[in-house]
Amino acid sequence: MLKSFCEKLANSRFGIAAMCLLTYLGGFIFPVPSDVMLPPMIIGRPDRWKPLMIACVVFSVAGACSAYFLGFAFAGELATWAQSTNLEEINQATVLMAQYGSPILFVAAFAPIPFKTLALAAGAGAMPMALFLPAVVLGRTIRFYFISKVTLKGLKWMKHYKGIETKRT
Numbered sequence: 001m002l003k004s005f006c007e008k009l010a011n012s013r014f015g016i017a018a019m020c021l022l023t024y025l026g027g028f029i030f031p032v033p034s035d036v037m038l039p040p041m042i043i044g045r046p047d048r049w050k051p052l053m054i055a056c057v058v059f060s061v062a063g064a065c066s067a068y069f070l071g072f073a074f075a076g077e078l079a080t081w082a083q084s085t086n087l088e089e090i091n092q093a094t095v096l097m098a099q100y101g102s103p104i105l106f107v108a109a110f111a112p113i114p115f116k117t118l119a120l121a122a123g124a125g126a127m128p129m130a131l132f133l134p135a136v137v138l139g140r141t142i143r144f145y146f147i148s149k150v151t152l153k154g155l156k157w158m159k160h161y162k163g164i165e166t167k168r169t
Contacts, residue, residue: 009037011044019052020059027063028070028116038144039151046155049148056144057137064109064119064136071123078124093121101127102135109139110146 009018019037026033038056042049071078079094096104097118105122108115122132 009040011040015041015044016052016055020055023056023059024063024066026116027060027065028067028119029063035143035147038147042148042151043155046152049152053144053148057140060140060144061133061136064115064140065133067116067119068123068127068129068132071120072126073123075124075126078120093117094125097121097125097127102131105132106135106139109136110143 009015012018015037019041022030022037038052041052045052093114105118105127108118119132119136
């Protein structure tokens with residue numbers, strides 16, 4: 001159901017705006033990974049894969065920065081809430097950020113790790129923006145580049161072996 005909705009949205013005139021909004025919100029609020037919109041958008045417009053990928057990077061980094069600033073602004077409240085509810089994910093993220101800093105943030109930016117939680121923890125721990133931003137930009141760029149290339153390879157394979165045509169190639 002989500003897949004068909006994303007494919008329909010990707011082919012609509014609101015596709016790029018929806019992808020950007022979903023990617024931004026996925027950086028700090030939305031529980032669904034922002035990756036669900038990029039492949040359908042690329043399948044619909046393979047000639048525009050680079051601008052689509054760059055849009056995902058920019059809006060994902062903006063979402064991560066929002067998570068960072070929320071963590072920074074509400075560090076005390078976040079720590080109290082995490083301890084009172086024994087929320088293990090927040091506690092683990094805080095420990096990881098304290099031990100490893102930007103390297104763990106870089107890994108989380110392109111791996112299937114709860115990235116928004118680590119971005120919140122980075123802000124709550126007042127990680128310097130000079131360490132936070134490069135790790136996030138590089139990690140997110142690698143992630144979305146990889147997703148784009150896998151989608152393009154899959155599309156090429158489908159066209160070659162299955163005779164499937166796309167709208168614009």
